[in-house]
Amino acid sequence: MAHAAADAAGAVIRPLFRSALLVEAKGDASPVTEADRAAERAIRALLAEHLPRHGVIGEEYGSEREDAEWVWVLDPIDGTRAFVTGRPLFGTLVGLLHRGRPVLGLIDQPATGERWLGVAGQPTSFTAPFGGTAGCRPCARLADAELSCTAPDMFAPGRQAKFEQVRAAARRTTWGGDCYAYGLVALGLIDVVIEDTLKPWDWAALVPVIEGAGGRVTDWAGRDLVLGSAQGDVVALGDPALLPEVLALLA
Template sequence: MTDALHPAAVNLSDIDRTARLLADAAREVILPYFRHSGLASENKLAEGFDPVTEADRAAERAMRAILSEQRPQDAILGEEYGSTPGTSGLTWVLDPIDGTRGFISGTPTWGVLIAVSTEAGPIYGMIDQPYIGERFIGAEDRAVVSGPRGEVLLKTRSTRHLSEAIIFTTFPEVGTSEEGGAFRAVCEHVKLTRYGMDCYAYALLAAGQIDLVIEAGLQPYDIHAPIALVEAAGGIVTDWQGGPAHAGGRAIAAANRDIHQKALDVLRASLG
C-alpha cells in the first residue's frame, strides 16, 4: 500500500475543513427547495420509485465545484454524476440528498452524506441534516454532533441483549422477500422496530439512541459516511456475513460487537 493510500498519511484536518465547506454549500443549495410546494421530482426507475430532484443535482454540482478547486487530486463518486478519477488514492463519496423520498414528503430525516475513502474503506464520514441544523462527523476514534445544543461527543450504546434493542430500517420490505424475512426474524427478538429514517437512523445509532440499523440494496454512496461515523462512535458496520460493507448491498450497523453478533446470528440462521 502506498503512503497516499495509508490513513496515517492522510491530513484529516484538511479533509474535515473541506468537508465542512461542501456541507455548507449543499445546505445553501438544498434548503430553498425543502417543503417547497412547487418542487418537481423525476423517477429514476422504469419499475418502482426512486426520485431525484433539482436539489439533489444542484447540491452535488456545488460540492464537486469545491472539490475541483480545493482537492483536484482526489477522486469523486457521487450518486447523481458518477465517478471522476483522481491520483491521490482518496475518493470523496457523495450522496447530496440521502432520503429523497423523505425530502419530497417534507420529513427532516434526509441528509447530505460526505465521506472520504481509501481502497480499504471510509476513513471520514459526515451526515449533515440542514433543516434541523445538525452535523454528525466521525473519523478515527472521535465522533461529534454540532447543532442546537452546541457540540457533543458521540458514543454508541452498550446494549447487550436483543430483547432490549431498538432497530431501524428504511423500507418495511427491506429488500428481496428473503432479505425482508431475515430482517423480520431479527425484529421478533427486539424491543422496538422503527422505519423510514434513511441516513438519520445511522446518526441516531452513533448518538447512542438506538442499537441496530439493518438494510439491503444499498449503493456505496449510501453507506460510506455512515460506516465512518458509526465506527468512530464505537459501533461496528459489516455486511450480513460479517465482512466489509463499503461496497453496498446488505449492511448491518450495530452499537457494539455483542449486539452485532447476536443480530448477525439471527440473519444468518434465517438466510440458511
C-alpha cells in the same frame, strides 16, 4: 473539506425544503429533485478546485477517477422521499475512502442544523443548535434493542425473512429515517439498523460516524464494508457485543 462540502450543499438545499418542487422519477422510481443535482454539483465544484486528483463517486453524476487512492463518495440528499414530503429525516452524506475503505464520514441535516463527523481513529463529533453528544449506548442483548430500517420493501429476494427473524427478537422496530437513523445510532438512541440494496453513497459516510462513536458497521456476514466488495447489505450496531446474535439470525 467535508464541512465546506456540506455547507455548500446546505446552501442549495435549505431554500428548496418544503417549497414547490418539480419531482421526476429515476429509473428505480425514487424521487429526484433539482436540489439533489444542484447540491452535488456544488460539492463537486469544490472538490475539483481544491482536490483535483481525488476521485469522486456521486449518486446523481456518477464516478470520476474511481480508482484514485482517495475517493469522495457523495449523496447530496439521502432520504429524498422525506425531503419532498417535508420531513426533516434526510441528510447530506459526504464520505472519503482511502484505497476503498471509509476513513471519513459526515452526516449533515441542513434543515435542523445537526451534523455528525467521523474520522477513522478519532471520536465522532456531533453539533446541533439544541445540543447532544455523540456516543453509542451499551446494549448487549437484542431483546433490549431498538431496531430501525428505512422500509420493509428494501430487501433483495430471500432476505426479508432473515430480517424478520431479527425484528421478532428485537424489543421494538421503527421505520424510516434513512441516514438520520444511523446518526441516531451514533447518539445512543437506536441500537441496530439493518438494511439491504444500499449503494456506496448510502453507506460510505456512515461507517466512520458510527464506529467513531463506539459502534460497528459490517455486512450481513460480519465483513467490513469496502468499495468493490460490499453488496449493499448493512448491519449498523451501537454495541458491537450484539454482532454475534444479529449475524446468527441473518445467516
